[in-house]
Amino acid sequence: MLRLRPHHLVCLHFYVGKGYSAEFVENMDGIWAAVGHGESITITDGADDVCQCCPHNRNGICSTSEKVNRYDGQVRSLLGISTGDCVDYACVEPKIESEILTSGKLSKICHDCQWYEICKEANEREKE
Numbered sequence: 001m002l003r004l005r006p007h008h009l010v011c012l013h014f015y016v017g018k019g020y021s022a023e024f025v026e027n028m029d030g031i032w033a034a035v036g037h038g039e040s041i042t043i044t045d046g047a048d049d050v051c052q053c054c055p056h057n058r059n060g061i062c063s064t065s066e067k068v069n070r071y072d073g074q075v076r077s078l079l080g081i082s083t084g085d086c087v088d089y090a091c092v093e094p095k096i097e098s099e100i101l102t103s104g105k106l107s108k109i110c111h112d113c114q115w116y117e118i119c120k121e122a123n124e125r126e127k128e
């Protein structure tokens with residue numbers, strides 16, 4: 001069972017093997033593979049399985065927590081999910097597409113993320 005905070009569900013949609021460090025990417029590759037094999041996901045509040053290997057994780061608190069908590073709140077609300085919910089990515093991804101990506105909400109959620117240009121361009125390609 002994976003543990004993911006809400007906005008990382010969206011990050012996974014755009015994941016292309018890039019990240020904050022080699023350790024981060026290796027961990028993310030494993031999460032990506034697990035999701036691809038249908039492993040269930042528990043929605044968490046705060047540091048999750050992605051944060052485990054992130055250089056911004058300071059003793060379980062994200063050094064950019066103001067930003068990422070805001071992303072989490074918006075994704076939680078748009079997807080109608082709550083902390084503790086158990087979800088399958090195959091079920092939640094169509095909702096990410098309809099409620100966030102095709103409806104142009106990505107910029108409202110995470111325009112100030114350092115990876116935003118990559119995700120924005122991918123989102124625009126998907127809409128073509």
Ligand code: SF4
Nearest residue numbers: 051054056057062068
């Ligand atoms: S930046 Fe923060 S929320 Fe994102 S993976 Fe790193 S610790 Fe987690």
Ligand code: SF4
Nearest residue numbers: 011110113115116119
């Ligand atoms: S811009 Fe950042 S927060 Fe938004 S989906 Fe991409 S990696 Fe995740």
